[in-house]
Amino acid sequence: MITSEDLAFFAVLADSRSLAEAARKLNVTPPAVSQRLQALEARAGVQLLDRTGRRSSLTDEGALVAAHGRMVADTIDALAEALGDRTSKVSGHLRVAAPHGFGRLHVAPVAETFARTHAGVSISLELSDHPGAQLIESCDVVIHIGPAGPPNQIMTTLAPNRRILCASPAYLEHAEPIAEPGDLARHRCLVVRENNEDVTLWRFSAARRDPVTVRINPVMSSNDGAVVRDWALAGMGIAIRSEWNVADDIAQGRLRAVLPGWELPGADVVAMLGSRRGRSARTTAFLAMLRQALNPVPWRHHQ
Structure with a gap:
């Protein structure tokens, strides 16, 4: 039996x-x-x-x-x-999944504080290259950065996050000028390969301008965003990175925004919830603490 x-x-x-x-x-x-x-x-x-x-x-x-x-x-x-x-006690086991870099920097400290605050809760935090809807069956909360998930997926936005085209001053000093998105086709481009997404198609929009799509030919690629950021810092080319990841680099002058008059599709920080687990008290309490930690938005303190 x-x-x-x-x-x-x-x-x-x-x-x-x-x-x-x-x-x-x-x-x-x-x-x-x-x-x-x-x-x-x-x-x-x-x-x-x-x-x-x-x-x-x-x-x-x-x-x-x-x-x-x-x-x-x-x-x-x-x-x-x-x-x-x-x-009035929050208890049980809380299962959270998050991207590696963002999870280490912004989610892990909240998990620590949450565990200290609620002694009756145990927590497991799984850091993954690309956490998504497929993890929702085994997790209470999946932190996701990027395009929205399936239409039937319960989601809540935790913080705004733009995607920024950027490169090091050293690269831009010796590269051809970049006045329009189409100029990128002649530049060294660095990409993060995720799932089956077509990462060689870069989309831009601007006020009073028609949207522009550029097919780039990446010279270097990796499935790790931190590696691509390091390559950009080293002057290896132009990359698209999340605002949370490069805001300090731009503020300190280690990277410069390229084509600042054009915008890339956004990639807000969201939490994906299971339909039933979304009602759990521990999930609700954790999300409230995480949202508080991200307000004001940490990567916009220079603005």
Whole structure:
């Protein structure tokens, strides 16, 4: 017979990339996780994890057990929260995902303060290259920077964030003048490759001007925005970066805004919520604290 403890164990395993990661989350050794999994599969009478490939993956039966495990964990959390409401306490486990750079700089300090303020809450913060809607099933809050998610996704804006075309003074000093977006086709361009987005098509708009789309030929690309920013600082070319990431560089003169009269599509900082988890008291309290930390907007203190 499968117990609620088994379901809770397997839910952690299903949300981990490896048995070793699950062991760290459960504070046990990898062999202990492997033994418990084998015992659970023996009782269930089916294989729950396919270990034949380079990475373990859930079998169909494993996915079913994991789904029920999450339901049990969420039900327990909801009960704890309902009881906490009667004593005005925020409790339960809060799962947050955020981009690496923004998460380290702006989300992690809030998570620390939140944990100090609410002793009954445990927090896991997952930093990812490109957190998106696909993580919402395993997280309470997904911090996202960029275009809006699916139309049915519940989202709330936390802070405004522009995207800025920029380059170092050293690069601009020796490069051809840039008067119009079309001039960029003749320049060294640096791009961040994300998902399947066409990052070689740069779109610009300006007051009383027709929108302009420019096809650039990137000389360097990376899936890490911090690397592209470093390349721009080193004078390797022109890049599009988030305002939160380069506002200080521009204020200190390490980078200069290029074509300041033209605007790029915005990339506000938003929180994506699950339909049910969006009503949780701990989620609401965390978002309120994060929104307060981002108001006034930290990257606009020079303006």
